[in-house]
Amino acid sequence: MNRRYKVLKQNKVSNIFDLNQTPNPTERLPFLWVIHDEFADWMMTPQYADAVSDVVGRLGVKARAAGISLVFAAQRPDANVMPVQLRANLGNRLVLRVDGEGTSEIVLGEKGAERLLGKGHLAAKLEGTSEIIYGQVPFVDNEFLTLATSKLKLQG
Numbered sequence: 001m002n003r004r005y006k007v008l009k010q011n012k013v014s015n016i017f018d019l020n021q022t023p024n025p026t027e028r029l030p031f032l033w034v035i036h037d038e039f040a041d042w043m044m045t046p047q048y049a050d051a052v053s054d055v056v057g058r059l060g061v062k063a064r065a066a067g068i069s070l071v072f073a074a075q076r077p078d079a080n081v082m083p084v085q086l087r088a089n090l091g092n093r094l095v096l097r098v099d100g101e102g103t104s105e106i107v108l109g110e111k112g113a114e115r116l117l118g119k120g121h122l123a124a125k126l127e128g129t130s131e132i133i134y135g136q137v138p139f140v141d142n143e144f145l146t147l148a149t150s151k152l153k154l155q156g
Helices: 002-010 016-021 039-043 046-062 084-088 101-108 142-155
Strands: 032-036 068-072 093-095 121-125 133-136
Touching (some): 046 068, 093 101
Antiparallel strands (some): 093 121, 121 133
């Protein structure tokens, strides 16, 4: 991330969007997605939890402008897994059905996710918005997924 900020500074732009639209930049930067799956399991290790909170604090403030998006996936998003200081540094939140109002408040910052229907029904709290956005995605079985993947591979 720090190297990316040096590239932004060299090109006199404030974010990766402007950099990649600049004619003849010193370097074009790809967008990076850092996906941390099974986050709850990792957060049960105290040394890891401390280190992650510090890193996410820094990344949460600067990563987006540098073209880095963080995704944390947890099957049990309780207060031990997502401490307040960590949640405060995360922007957008997406949740599927949870078991209770308390868990919904941890993930979204308010009640609502406990009333989701399941099977692709989701709620999102986007940075800068005050309302929960609800969505429904279609169910995709393994047969459809295999067929779609095969067709995409054929198209290159």
